[in-house]
Amino acid sequence: MTDVPDVPDVPDLNGLSGTPRTPPAGRPGALGQPASGPSGELRFPPGFLWGTATAAYQIEGAVREDGRTPSIWDTFSHTPGRTAGGDTGDTATGHYHRWREDVALMKELGYGAYRFSVAWPRVQPTGRGPAVQRGLDFYRALVDELLAAGITPMVTLYHWDLPQELEDAGGWPERDTAHRYAEYARLVGEALGDRVEHWATLNEPWCSAFLGYGSGVHAPGRTDPAAALRAAHHLNLAHGLGTAALRSVLPARGKVTVSLNAGVVRPLTGSPGDADARRRIDILATRVFSDPMLHGTYPESLFADTAGITDWSFVRDGDLATAKQRLDALGLNYYSPTVVSAATDDGGPRRDGHGKSDHSPWIGADDVAFHQPPGELTAMDWSVDPTGLHELIMRFTREAPGLPLLVTENGAAYEDRPGPDGRVHDPERIAYLHGHLAAVHRAMADGADVRGYFLWSLMDNFEWSFGYAKRFGLVRVDYETLARVPKTSAHWYSRLARTGVLPDPDPGPGAGADAAAGTSAGAGSGPVPAA
Numbered sequence: 001m002t003d004v005p006d007v008p009d010v011p012d013l014n015g016l017s018g019t020p021r022t023p024p025a026g027r028p029g030a031l032g033q034p035a036s037g038p039s040g041e042l043r044f045p046p047g048f049l050w051g052t053a054t055a056a057y058q059i060e061g062a063v064r065e066d067g068r069t070p071s072i073w074d075t076f077s078h079t080p081g082r083t084a085g086g087d088t089g090d091t092a093t094g095h096y097h098r099w100r101e102d103v104a105l106m107k108e109l110g111y112g113a114y115r116f117s118v119a120w121p122r123v124q125p126t127g128r129g130p131a132v133q134r135g136l137d138f139y140r141a142l143v144d145e146l147l148a149a150g151i152t153p154m155v156t157l158y159h160w161d162l163p164q165e166l167e168d169a170g171g172w173p174e175r176d177t178a179h180r181y182a183e184y185a186r187l188v189g190e191a192l193g194d195r196v197e198h199w200a201t202l203n204e205p206w207c208s209a210f211l212g213y214g215s216g217v218h219a220p221g222r223t224d225p226a227a228a229l230r231a232a233h234h235l236n237l238a239h240g241l242g243t244a245a246l247r248s249v250l251p252a253r254g255k256v257t258v259s260l261n262a263g264v265v266r267p268l269t270g271s272p273g274d275a276d277a278r279r280r281i282d283i284l285a286t287r288v289f290s291d292p293m294l295h296g297t298y299p300e301s302l303f304a305d306t307a308g309i310t311d312w313s314f315v316r317d318g319d320l321a322t323a324k325q326r327l328d329a330l331g332l333n334y335y336s337p338t339v340v341s342a343a344t345d346d347g348g349p350r351r352d353g354h355g356k357s358d359h360s361p362w363i364g365a366d367d368v369a370f371h372q373p374p375g376e377l378t379a380m381d382w383s384v385d386p387t388g389l390h391e392l393i394m395r396f397t398r399e400a401p402g403l404p405l406l407v408t409e410n411g412a413a414y415e416d417r418p419g420p421d422g423r424v425h426d427p428e429r430i431a432y433l434h435g436h437l438a439a440v441h442r443a444m445a446d447g448a449d450v451r452g453y454f455l456w457s458l459m460d461n462f463e464w465s466f467g468y469a470k471r472f473g474l475v476r477v478d479y480e481t482l483a484r485v486p487k488t489s490a491h492w493y494s495r496l497a498r499t500g501v502l503p504d505p506d507p508g509p510g511a512g513a514d515a516a517a518g519t520s521a522g523a524g525s526g527p528v529p530a531a
Contacts, residue, residue: 030404031451034444040440042502049152049452050497051113052106052474053409055159055203057089058461060119062096066134069125071161072171073464076219079489087467093459094482099142105475105484106458107149109494114151115408115454116142117159117203118188127163127180129186138187143195149330154198154454156259157185157242160208160219167220172208172231172238175314182241189249197253200331200408201242204261205235205289210361217355217465225363226310233315236292240322247325258293262286262396264388265338268371273342280305280365281340294400296324306364329428329451330396331408334389334436336373336382343367353382355465378432379413379470386435393443393450404451410436411456413463413470416487424476424487427506433489434505441502455493459484 031045057073077088095102106114118129128180139155144401146153152279158181166177187202211218214228243256250256263285267274283302291297297320303312350360350380352370360366373383393405411433417428435455444450460473468479477483495503 013393018130025275030449034441037501042057042350042438044441044444044500044502046500048450048498048500049113049406049454050111050493051115051152051154051452051454052111052458053115053454053456054095054117054458055156055161056117056119056122057159057161058123058457058458058463059093059095061089061091061094063090065096066122066138067125067132068119068122068135068165071121072118072167072219075164076221077133079221083465084467084469089462091482092462093477096138096418098482099138100145101195101484102190102458103142103145103149103151106146106151106487109486109490110498111458111494112150112197112497113154113452113454114146114386114458115154115156115198115200117156117161118163120158120162121161123191124184124187125163125165127166127177127184131191136188138177139192139193143192147195152198153196154200154202155188155196156190156203157181158190158208158238159203160212160371162220165317171213171220171222172234172524173213173224173227174230175234175237178234178238178241181238182245185242185374186245186249189246189254193246193254194252197255198244199250199254199256201239201246201256201258202235203408204333205232205239206261206285207485209235210284210363211354214363215354215357215359215361217357217361223357223359227243228361229306229312229364230314232288233312233319236289236323237319239293240319240325243325243327244322254364255328256325256406257327257329257331257406259333260286260289260293261333261335261409262392263338264334264392265340266373267340267367268341271342274340277340277342277365277368278487281338281362284362284365285338290396290399292320292323292325294324294330294360294403296320304447309364325339327403329404329406330400331406332392333409333456334392334395334407335380335410336378337385337388337391339371339373340367340370344369353380378428379415380466382412384412384432384435386439388516389436390439390443390446393448394446397443397448401461402449403474406451407453409454409456411472413472416471416476418485422485424485426487426489429474429487429489431505433493433501437496437502 011200031047035043037043077083118139123131143153209232210228213222213231216223239258246256256315265278265282267278283299287299351372352368375383375385412429414426414428416424418424458473459475460477461473463470476487477484492503
């Protein structure tokens with residue numbers, strides 16, 4: 001359990017400014033180097049995956065149909081005061097009954113890949129025992145429809161919807177949950193492995209552990225620091241056990257990854273105190289997961305930083321070797337950087353972007369101060385900073401040379417609304433995407449082997465504790481009728497997915513959906529009627 005050398009090139013944010021240094025250019029990725037055209041346009045290599053992403057609880061609805069039983073998010077969202085407006089995922093976007101329409105829309109827009117998650121309680125309702133075939137049949141049909149449409153499916157096995165019965169037995173702080181997850185992974189791999197090549201074991205285990213069991217702003221809403229650390233370890237163990245279970249049943253072509261919301265943590269100033277604050281938060285935001293999964297270790301300083309909370313006796317011999325499984329790619333989720341300093345006396349709320357709670361998700365680092373990063377803000381009050389995505393990609397290019405990377409989430413929520421013509425124009429989202437995709441292109445030019453980009457999200461959806469108040473989608477969902485309306489950004493991204501050339505962020509005044517993207521009129525001519 002030794003330290004992996006810390007990652008260099010962290011900018012000094014004295015005065016809240018600064019840009020990470022660019023490492024020397026490395027070898028081209030397997031897809032080849034990106035290019036710039038004669039007029040300066042940015043071109044991505046052929047074979048690059050252009051996708052969108054969703055999660056089961058956020059879009060499916062139908063929470064009591066076909067044998068599905070409650071997940072921790074059903075319980076949490078039905079608990080008064082836990083979500084904005086008391087919103088739940090009971091109906092969400094109605095995707096469970098509208099999946100054909102949604103696949104047809106992706107095809108119409110020319111998106112080449114789709115990352116979605118399987119609802120654990122839909123296919124294995126108690127978290128134990130045999131699978132429910134009705135649940136698996138839904139995902140079989142969805143995958144078949146995607147393949148028929150020429151869309152590459154990517155399955156995320158766990159996007160936070162733990163069966164409630166497993167939480168009642170202790171949840172992720174209990175070791176047995178990792179073994180139950182491996183059994184579930186095997187069941188889904190057996191059912192879909194003949195159709196699905198790309199798999200992700202976990203999505204953002206940091207949120208599952210530290211928001212679910214630390215600050216309590218996510219399901220199951222517990223606030224126990226020691227339980228949060230146990231949950232983190234058992235999620236690492238689950239990743240390893242689940243990867244092994246998948247590989248035991250997948251064909252040789254199966255590819256396994258994991259999606260980490262690894263932090264881009266920057267010190268406010270160059271002071272030693274701020275540098276140590278960055279070190280502590282970087283360990284909790286990133287290395288508590290990336291070190292075991294990539295290197296089979298925990299940072300020794302993690303044990304020192306949390307010695308007053310736990311002795312880590314729950315880590316057994318062989319656990320870290322199990323967590324370190326061969327990966328075919330590493331998924332990175334990025335939205336905004338984090339700025340920290342040594343403790344201050346301002347007494348204000350914690351500005352870490354992860355919801356309001358009297359309990360900190362930063363276990364053993366409660367005294368670290370968080371600061372609003374520079375830049376424009378999205379509707380989530382997250383700063384817009386594409387340099388952070390470049391920094392994150394280059395970090396793991398250095399730390400895991402030879403391991404391909406995927407951007408498995410990136411996107412932004414804005415207050416976009418239909419105009420008088422019924423269309424939804426969202427220039428802020430287009431500008432956000434343009435900046436971040438240019439950062440991906442720059443990272444690839446600097447030697448990073450990035451194989452694909454999955455935009456969050458395909459459509460507006462249930463945004464966890466924020467309910468339906470925040471809209472991340474390329475497609476607007478009318479939550480009264482469930483009608484879909486592709487936004488201007490949907491067509492802008494369509495043009496990119498079809499050509500591999502990053503479009504101008506401003507198609508010009510009066511550019512409608514068809515002019516912006518070159519897609520057929522059907523996708524942009526107005527709302528898709530409710531079924």
